[in-house]
Amino acid sequence: EVQLLESGGGLVQPGGSLRLSCAASRFTFSNYAMSWVRQAPGKGLEWVSGVSGSGGSTNYVDSVKGRFTISRDNSKNTLYLQMNSLRVEDTAIYYCAKDVSYGPPLGIDYWGQGTLVTVSS
Amino acid sequence: NFMLTQPHSVSESPGKTVTISCTRSSGSIASNYVQWYQQRPGSSPTTVIYEDKQRPSGVPDRFSGSIDSSSNSASLTISGLKTEDEADYFCQSYDDSNLWVFGGGTKLTVL
Numbered sequence A: 001e002v003q004l005l006e007s008g009g010g011l012v013q014p015g016g017s018l019r020l021s022c023a024a025s026r027f028t029f030s031n032y033a034m035s036w037v038r039q040a041p042g043k044g045l046e047w048v049s050g051v052s053g054s055g056g057s058t059n060y061v062d063s064v065k066g067r068f069t070i071s072r073d074n075s076k077n078t079l080y081l082q083m084n085s086l087r088v089e090d091t092a093i094y095y096c097a098k099d100v101s102y103g104p105p106l107g108i109d110y111w112g113q114g115t116l117v118t119v120s121s
Numbered sequence B: 001n002f003m004l005t006q007p008h009s010v011s012e013s014p015g016k017t018v019t020i021s022c023t024r025s026s027g028s029i030a031s032n033y034v035q036w037y038q039q040r041p042g043s044s045p046t047t048v049i050y051e052d053k054q055r056p057s058g059v060p061d062r063f064s065g066s067i068d069s070s071s072n073s074a075s076l077t078i079s080g081l082k083t084e085d086e087a088d089y090f091c092q093s094y095d096d097s098n099l100w101v102f103g104g105g106t107k108l109t110v111l
Helices: none
Strands: A003-007 A010-012 A018-025 A034-039 A045-051 A058-060 A068-073 A078-083 A092-099 A108-111 A115-119 B009-012 B018-024 B035-039 B046-049 B063-068 B073-078 B087-094 B100-102 B106-110
Touching: A003 A092, A018 A034, A018 A092, A018 A115, A034 A078, A034 A108, A045 A068, A045 A078, A045 A092, A045 B087, A045 B100, A058 A068, A108 B035, A108 B046, B009 B018, B018 B087, B018 B106, B046 B063, B073 B087
Parallel strands: A010 A115, B009 B106
Antiparallel strands: A003 A018, A018 A078, A034 A045, A034 A092, A045 A058, A068 A078, A092 A108, A092 A115, B018 B073, B035 B046, B035 B087, B063 B073, B087 B100, B087 B106
């Protein structure tokens, strides 16, 4: 079964940076788009960013544009999310997710267990 | 961009059938695939329906998805309700720029 293992979460001060990683296994990583989805405490799901299977196409929710960068290393089967200029409102569990398609991300079929990012002074 | 509106909560008895709606505010619901995710308390989400009506392997056929263009909505139907189906359910779709939208979620209570 598909495995997605996130890491890199933690406590950071406003204005700080974090880099999330997601190690993927048990599927051909390069054949699928990937996304990051977050969930603030007690709230619903919010899509953050997605990347195509090749890494050549990326998309972001408006609130993180210019601050977050999604990338992937297909040789290492790993997805990344570089988060800069973090704000209190970025506090959430961040989920790595495998897409059903190769091209632009359309929808998720597998989710990771999530990593908690807390932005606080 | 558009919004996806779900009922805040629904409840039904074990063994019965429940339907959760997801209404798209603008643009056609049929233009872009709809997915449905289940999140049990304290757990990560899982996918129960993708591409409007497809079930991932391992998801029982008690779960089904449909699209209704007349009401511009998608629906998730769960038949033969079990207590283990009690969870939050989220619909999701995307626009023509591939920007995603999630519904606000529906809390299903099985009592």
